[in-house]
Amino acid sequence: MNELTYRALVWLTYRLAATFAVGVPLVLLIWSAWRREQLVLRLLGIYWKVASxxxxxxxxxxxxxxxxxxxxxxxxxxxxxxxxxWVDINEELADQPSWRPLPLAVKVWRWAFSGFALISLGMSVTGLGCMQQLESSACLTWLEAPQGIHGLAATVFNFLFGGLWTEAVAAFVGYVALVAYLAGLLQWLLVRLPRYGRVAGDF
Incomplete structure (x- = not known):
């Protein structure tokens, strides 16, 4: 695969992520909050925690x-x-009338997101070699979107707080967040999963 094609596929992956991993679930979250649809709010609450x-x-x-x-x-x-x-959420969604637009939209989005995830996984696997070859052109392609977002975040941060949001600060925040994420995941695996199994409850 030539460099231009690979770069286009990487950017397509990022754009699909912006659509299916951020944009659509954000719309569904606002919609479900407005409609006070607790089932969808529970599912999306779990999703956003994991998606962090x-x-x-x-x-x-x-x-x-x-x-x-x-x-x-x-x-x-x-x-x-x-x-x-989650068994309870799956059953409640399946019991929803097919004519109700919000549950139907959630069902369609879950399948669409699953398709995107396969594409994202396939593309991300090709980037694993970058863990040892950081400066190759293919690896630099993966950095374009994160660094573009960083530039926007740095501008906003400087405007609001008068401080510098540098790449090193972003990485430090990322490591701290990762430690917290892994601690939460470990707590769920060792405590909540054995107790509740595949029942989401109020998770």
Missing amino acids: LMAISLLLLTDQRPLGYAMAVVAPVLMVISLWF
């Missing part, structure tokens, strides 16, 4: 930290699991 790993990977990639590439592989897998794992 994708934001962590972007923070790490901002400063070219190799761990960011690994997190970019893990994130879509965990995000798909968070949408399909």
Whole structure:
């Protein structure tokens, strides 16, 4: 695969992520809050907690930290699991009338997101080699979007707080967030999963 084609595919992956991993669920969250649809709010609450790993990977990639590439592989897998794992939510969604627009939109989005996750996983796996070859042209392509977002965040941060939001600061925040994320995941695996199994409850 030539460099231009690969770069186009990487950017397509980022654009699909912006659409299916951020844009659509954000609209669904606002919609469900407005409609007071507790079922959808529970599902999306879990989704956003898990999806924070994708934001962590972007923070790490901002400063070219190799761990960011690994997190970019893990994130879509965990995000798909968070949408399909819960027995009680799956049953409640299945019981919703097909003519109700919000539950129908959630069902369609789950399938669409699963398709995106396969694409994202396939592309992210090709970037794992960048953990050892940070300066190759293919690897630099993966950094364009995170560094573009960083530039915007730095401008906003400087305007609001008069401080510098540097790549090193972004990476530090990413590492701290990753530690907190792993602690929460470990607590769920060791405490909540054995007790409640695949029942989401008020998680």
